[in-house]
Amino acid sequence: MITSPRINNVNFVSKKLKLGELRYNDKYMVVVFNEGIDVNFDNFGEITDIIKSQYGTRPFGFISNRINSYSIDLSDANKFNKMFPNVKAYAVVAHNSITERIFEIEERFFTFNRKSFRNIDDAIDWVEFTLSTSK
Numbered sequence: 001m002i003t004s005p006r007i008n009n010v011n012f013v014s015k016k017l018k019l020g021e022l023r024y025n026d027k028y029m030v031v032v033f034n035e036g037i038d039v040n041f042d043n044f045g046e047i048t049d050i051i052k053s054q055y056g057t058r059p060f061g062f063i064s065n066r067i068n069s070y071s072i073d074l075s076d077a078n079k080f081n082k083m084f085p086n087v088k089a090y091a092v093v094a095h096n097s098i099t100e101r102i103f104e105i106e107e108r109f110f111t112f113n114r115k116s117f118r119n120i121d122d123a124i125d126w127v128e129f130t131l132s133t134s135k
Helices: 045-055 074-081 097-106 120-133
Strands: 013-016 020-024 026-032 060-068 087-094 114-117
Touching: 013 097, 020 045, 020 087, 026 045, 045 087, 060 120, 074 097, 087 097, 087 120, 114 120
Parallel strands: 026 060, 060 087, 087 114
Antiparallel strands: 013 020, 020 026
């Protein structure tokens, strides 16, 4: 569950998907992936469709609130990098040190402007600031 009053309001669309819970507005999306899933390019299709229809080629932000444990197929990183060149801010909310170490490994594979945070509000602040200064 995504828990922040800043994204639990009428300005955000909320959807339950096969991969997890998604909230988004006209600037960024926040996702909580389900426990134990493997995120890969093929099963990311529902989210890809929302990104393409919501943002098109406009800059947008993505926040992964890593409450649950899941994996990302790093062999698909290049596909994600090419598919979403308009991701200007990719924040990860790491709730423990293991998740922070995983984020550091992923850094080597993804070309997005990425940063790790310990709480959702700091991640939102950074994404909003980054998008406001991005061209």
